[in-house]
Amino acid sequence: MRRVEFIDADCGIEQALGVLTDWWTFLVVRDVAGGVTRFEALQRTLGVSRRALTERLSALVEHGVLRRVAYSEHPPRYDYLLTPKGEGLLPVLVALQDWGTRHVLGDGSLTASARPASAEHHRVHALVGRQVLAEISGWTVLYFFPGAFAPGAPDYPPGWADIPGAPGCTLESMTYAARAADFAAAGAEIKGVSTQRPDQLAAFATHAGLPFPLICDVDGRLAAGLRLPTFRVAGVDRFKRVTLLADPTATIRAVQFPVTDPAASVTEMLDQVRALVT
Structure with a gap:
């Protein structure tokens, strides 16, 4: 060479x-x-x-x-x-993918969502059959979210509410918390994943009373490994909202993306769990 x-x-x-x-x-x-x-x-x-x-x-x-x-x-x-x-190099890969998606495949607009026919949509749905590079002990719902903060924590990044698809993380997490017993009865556990710092996730989990763990992917292992869709705001790479259902072998069996209704997506994922978990 x-x-x-x-x-x-x-x-x-x-x-x-x-x-x-x-x-x-x-x-x-x-x-x-x-x-x-x-x-x-x-x-x-x-x-x-x-x-x-x-x-x-x-x-x-x-x-x-x-x-x-x-x-x-x-x-x-x-x-x-x-x-x-x-x-x-993992953050470099994440940044390259985000830049290519936004500025080469897209029109340069900042968004936390995607169109159903987009390249991101096809890439994420092609994850079915892939293995998750995370510790999985049974059927697991992994919901990736941009960011959620406890009261008194640092404010959301400037213009957060104006980024399509960014708001709704607290609603999504609290809806999963409210339905956690239903997921457990169906045979699946829940884990949330974000690129927020561990202390921010811990503060939010305590505030929201979440009965399941939140995983920190600040180093980009899952983002780069699965080529998950991200967007960058205020100098931080954040997940676009996507949910994966993995079986006990850590193989992805179902995908939700884009997630346009955070609360309704929880019910839809519960239906997926009930249909696949035996």
Whole structure:
């Protein structure tokens, strides 16, 4: 793989591009973050030649972005996993996806929702059959929300109420709380997920009296791994509202997106649970 010489040794952008040399390299990191960790699977999903993939994997290992973990000795076979250095790229992947969705695929408008026929809609609904990169012990409803705050906490970002799809997080969470016993009776637990800080989520959960946990994805593991739709406001990447139903093997079995009526979506998801959980 051709190496590019950079002039400015003090520029972090130029030095980063010395590691992430081309778009194939970005896509390798994207797919490894999404759980595609073996050579044959990466080649199949990317459609790249064996030589090109070997070069990029070797370079990423050399630069400490990926590490190799053997899963077979004869013949030697490896999983390629992100190192802490590689995990530092997750927010970059999230930002690139948001920029591409908003400014390349979209018209540049800031929105926390999506059209039913949009690229985001197709990408999220294609998650059915994928595995969630999170701890799942049984049937689980994962509802991803932009942000909710307890009284007295920092105010919502400026213009929050004017962003399509952003308001309604408190209503959604409290509706799930009110129906938690119904979900439990149907055989599913509930977890909320946001990119808010842990202290903000804990304060909101206490204020709302939520009988289920809220998961912090501030590092972008789920956002990047599942390529979930996000939007950026006040310097923070936030989830667009989406709900996933995962089975005990952590496989996604149902998706809600876009969620345009937060309260009604809870009843719709409960119907999904009752239909799928036996």
